[in-house]
Amino acid sequence: MRPPPRQIKFSAPLKGVQLSLPAPPEELEAAIVQRERDAYERGRQEAERSLREQLIQQRSDMQVLQMGVLTALRNAIPEVARTTEDALIILAMEAARRLVGGLEITPGMVEAVVREALSQAEQTGRITVVLHPDDLALIQDVQSPLTHEQIGGEAIRFQPSPTVGRGGCIVQTDFGSLDARRETKFELLKQAVQT
Secondary structure, eight states: OOOOOOOOOOSSOOOSOOOOOOOOHHHHHHHHHHHHHHHHHHHHHHHHHHHHHHHHHHHHHHHHHHHHHHHHHHHHHHHHHHHHHHHHHHHHHHHHHHHHHTSOOOHHHHHHHHHHHHHHSOOSSOOEEEEOHHHHHHHHHTTOGGGGOEETTEEOEEEEOTTSOTTOEEEEETTEEEEOOHHHHHHHHHHHHHO
């Protein structure tokens, strides 16, 4: 049960007071629908604003990441080029070493190596050409004129040594030695190419 309404007594009559009647149900429903629409629109706008901010942040993060990747690539390319260049030099040198190592040693080849070394050596005084024993035997077997040549009035002496590889020689003079061994030439070539 409802308690009885309370009575309020005023000391003076109220002026400008109007009795408020509840809105008709259609107006009330329209107001509720309008409030829902307004609330939906505010929510949609806030969601769009939030999404826009997230997209801007993601783009910014993506640009930072992209710049980092590009910088890393820019820094890595010279190192990759150097590494590749070094690997190609080693590969080329090894290919040349194997190619030359696989060539048949002929008397003409031995003569050419000795003549080249003699052309670079000081041409006065005693000269000794140190060859691999098999190379010396080759030029002696064909009676190479090189074995009878003289430089500065002295005959070139030939000496066998197993410490000199096939296809190379060492020229010894009164002023020092000239190393014309294949392995020395390869090492000099390698150093020249790497600098």
